[in-house]
Amino acid sequence: MTDAELVVRTRAGEGEAFGQLVSRYHDACWRFAYHMLGERADAEDVVQDTFLRAYLAIGRYDERDQFRGWLFRILTNQCRNFLTSRGRRTRRFIQDDAAIDSATAPPSAAPLGVEDAALLRALGQLDPLQREALLLKYAEGLEYSEMSAMTGAGESALKMRVKRGSERLRVLLGRDIEGPAL
Amino acid sequence: MAERPLPFPAPDEQSGPGEELDARLVQRLRAAYAALPASTPQMAEDCARAVLAEAARPQVGGGRGARGGRRLPRPQWWWGAAAAAVLVVSVVRPWRPEASQRQADSAFVAGSAVTLEGSTRVVGDGTVRFELRLPASAREVSLVGDFNGWDEQATPMVQRAADGTWSARVPLEPGRHTYAFVVDGQQWLVDPLAPQVPDAGFGPTNAVIVDGSSP
Numbered sequence: 001m002t003d004a005e006l007v008v009r010t011r012a013g014e015g016e017a018f019g020q021l022v023s024r025y026h027d028a029c030w031r032f033a034y035h036m037l038g039e040r041a042d043a044e045d046v047v048q049d050t051f052l053r054a055y056l057a058i059g060r061y062d063e064r065d066q067f068r069g070w071l072f073r074i075l076t077n078q079c080r081n082f083l084t085s086r087g088r089r090t091r092r093f094i095q096d097d098a099a100i101d102s103a104t105a106p107p108s109a110a111p112l113g114v115e116d117a118a119l120l121r122a123l124g125q126l127d128p129l130q131r132e133a134l135l136l137k138y139a140e141g142l143e144y145s146e147m148s149a150m151t152g153a154g155e156s157a158l159k160m161r162v163k164r165g166s167e168r169l170r171v172l173l174g175r176d177i178e179g180p181a182l
Numbered sequence: 183m184a185e186r187p188l189p190f191p192a193p194d195e196q197s198g199p200g201e202e203l204d205a206r207l208v209q210r211l212r213a214a215y216a217a218l219p220a221s222t223p224q225m226a227e228d229c230a231r232a233v234l235a236e237a238a239r240p241q242v243g244g245g246r247g248a249r250g251g252r253r254l255p256r257p258q259w260w261w262g263a264a265a266a267a268v269l270v271v272s273v274v275r276p277w278r279p280e281a282s283q284r285q286a287d288s289a290f291v292a293g294s295a296v297t298l299e300g301s302t303r304v305v306g307d308g309t310v311r312f313e314l315r316l317p318a319s320a321r322e323v324s325l326v327g328d329f330n331g332w333d334e335q336a337t338p339m340v341q342r343a344a345d346g347t348w349s350a351r352v353p354l355e356p357g358r359h360t361y362a363f364v365v366d367g368q369q370w371l372v373d374p375l376a377p378q379v380p381d382a383g384f385g386p387t388n389a390v391i392v393d394g395s396s397p
Contacts (some may be wrong), residue, residue, distance in 0.1 A: 019230040026226035031218055044225075052233045084332050116214040127335055138208050139215040169207065 003067035010058055018058075022051055025068060029075050035135055036079040038124045046082050050075045072140075073150045076132060083128050122172035129153075130165030137162050300373030312361070314339065314348045314373065320365045323348040327361030334364045 009017030029050060033043035053074050061070055123131050136142045144155040301313045312325050323339040329352060330336035339348040363371045
């Protein structure tokens, strides 16, 4: 059954049809979210929120769009929102210049339970928009036009993010660019 | 589940002006992506069940929070505080140059020995200039707010050589905007003399309202 047929059935209230859509795209969403967020539990939360939003908005889905692209548009937004929220939760607001001078940089958290931890750690140090562009371009294999439609950013901006992200990633990995034998 | 093959970029794609990641690194990124243990059918099933259950419940408080819990509705006092803050900001009208210039001679600054000065004013064509003067030897300062997704990289402030004031000019749509400053990429700072509002429970932020009419 095609995605479009499953969407029609979902709109008609068939929960099983929506379940099939989830099982079809859960893995892809989870991989992307995990590489964006670096934490499994966070990725699971964001993926669940993504499917919830997709379900609630399925009446507005335009069948001329690829369902996967539409879903990833929601997913990338959810990842951004989550990163913003997480960043703000972990920051301390201060009004005192002595504290500004004395505060130290936060430790970088290493991702857990992944095969190529160095790469994941390096990805985690990229600007989120650069990380998003690199993953969409190279891991998801999207064209810039598709990325632009998905993220709302212009193609030139996306190319620049990929370029800057690539340069930064190479610097972060340094001599370890070949990585572990996988 | 149907796994879409991950397409490798064509050679001409990799040599484009924006394509700087070499083949070894692309291969490595793809391998790491593919090596991650796939989500199990059980995970997808649990997810679908949770989504359908959540969708069937009345939506209160704006959706789920992290770790699967529903975000609690804001308490009554929050709405009162928010309304009061908006009222204060509306009356003070900090975007007016004559009203928004605040110097470091208040009781707060004198009491804490902080000589911080901030100002916010409309400079024409719908843009707002944010200025901040810091006593410390800050290397870089950026402006973050709801208008740039709280992205520390999006709006770096420029330091004027003459007086050391950090400055940024941002086009803002009419309406209420919240903002803060980030010093050296790690310290978030609010201007203590500018109007402040709570922001979703994460801490204070400054607020500015841009009038719908021409400045």
